[in-house]
Amino acid sequence: MIDMHNHILRYVVKLPVHPTEPNMETAVRMAQIAQEDGIRTIVSTPHFRPERLGDQAAEMYEILHSAVDTLNAALKERGVDVEVLTGAEVAMSELLPELASQGLLPTLAGGRYVLIELPGASYAAYAEEVLFKLQLQGYKPLIAHFERLADAPVKHISPRILQERGIRLQVNCESLMGRRGRSVQDLAQRLLHDDLVWALGSDAHDPEKSPPRLTPCRGAVERAGGAGTFERITDKRPATIIGRKSG
Numbered sequence: 001m002i003d004m005h006n007h008i009l010r011y012v013v014k015l016p017v018h019p020t021e022p023n024m025e026t027a028v029r030m031a032q033i034a035q036e037d038g039i040r041t042i043v044s045t046p047h048f049r050p051e052r053l054g055d056q057a058a059e060m061y062e063i064l065h066s067a068v069d070t071l072n073a074a075l076k077e078r079g080v081d082v083e084v085l086t087g088a089e090v091a092m093s094e095l096l097p098e099l100a101s102q103g104l105l106p107t108l109a110g111g112r113y114v115l116i117e118l119p120g121a122s123y124a125a126y127a128e129e130v131l132f133k134l135q136l137q138g139y140k141p142l143i144a145h146f147e148r149l150a151d152a153p154v155k156h157i158s159p160r161i162l163q164e165r166g167i168r169l170q171v172n173c174e175s176l177m178g179r180r181g182r183s184v185q186d187l188a189q190r191l192l193h194d195d196l197v198w199a200l201g202s203d204a205h206d207p208e209k210s211p212p213r214l215t216p217c218r219g220a221v222e223r224a225g226g227a228g229t230f231e232r233i234t235d236k237r238p239a240t241i242i243g244r245k246s247g
């Protein structure tokens with residue numbers, strides 16, 4: 001399985017703007033939990049918020065790549081059979097096209113897909129325009145935990161229209177487990193039912209409260225999307241996003 005959304009990197013290095021005290025043992029523990037769950041690939045997606053990063057964007061871009069090398073070396077040394085790939089959870093911003101043209105937009109596994117978090121608190125009229133501009137620049141947006149917009153004013157961006165424009169959607173396991181409330185869970189189920197989901201994520205932030213596991217929501221995924229859906233969104237489709245063979 002491929003975990004498309006994971007904050008393990010905060011324990012490897014002190015990240016600008018969102019510092020957590022690094023602790024490699026915690027990062028290794030998270031990777032072990034993922035391995036026990038059947039996850040072989042973790043896409044590392046620390047928050048990348050251009051408005052807050054300001055002139056630290058280039059530094060953050062560099063760190064989120066180098067820290068993945070550090071983490072993979074530590075996992076190899078300890079015999080943990082999980083590969084971590086580079087990426088970021090990029091906050092929607094009018095600055096994204098400019099960062100992209102500077103080569104500072106972190107993509108998933110170094111490919112063309114970018115995990116983008118849409119603003120939940122207020123409707124951003126510019127969001128659709130920015131997504132379109134990025135597509136013109138050759139990038140492929142993957143919207144992070146789209147179901148969490150269930151109660152947001154931005155929800156009138158129709159998931160089906162996004163799909164028709166080639167924009168993909170990622171859903172969080174915890175949403176399907178009901179941990180973000182009923183309306184978020186309902187939207188996640190509807191997206192699965194309508195076959196609009198391209199990747200599943202643990203959105204893991206730590207080993208205890210939000211661990212990197214995907215199998216706990218296997219039943220919920222299959223109930224909403226039918227047999228074969230879980231494999232499709234934890235293996236086949238995410239493999240195409242990160243440019244790997246599935247299985």
Ligand SMILES: [Fe+2]
Nearest residue numbers: 005007089203
């Ligand atoms: Fe996240």
